[in-house]
Amino acid sequence: MLLPLQIRAQLDLANAEDSTKTGAAIACFLAQHGADIYKRNLQGKSALSLVQDPMVAEILREYAV
Numbered sequence: 001m002l003l004p005l006q007i008r009a010q011l012d013l014a015n016a017e018d019s020t021k022t023g024a025a026i027a028c029f030l031a032q033h034g035a036d037i038y039k040r041n042l043q044g045k046s047a048l049s050l051v052q053d054p055m056v057a058e059i060l061r062e063y064a065v
Contacts, residue, residue: 001032011059024056028063037064 008025027047031037037048037060051057 003029007063011056020053020056024051024053024059027051027060031060031064035064037061 007028008021011021011024011028027035027037035047038046040046048057048060051060
């Protein structure tokens with residue numbers, strides 16, 4: 001299992017802001033440890049539906065497997 005900083009280093013998000021890379025790395029870390037990326041909040045939105053970058057969403061799906 002990779003740590004968030006290791007995941008962040010592997011993310012190919014060259015044009016993304018640092019906060020986007022860090023948030024994506026944390027989400028991937030949580031997903032690889034069993035977090036349900038499809039679980040909905042009180043507003044009916046899942047973690048996956050809140051991701052605005054399609055590439056980040058795909059990477060998150062890969063870590064959730």
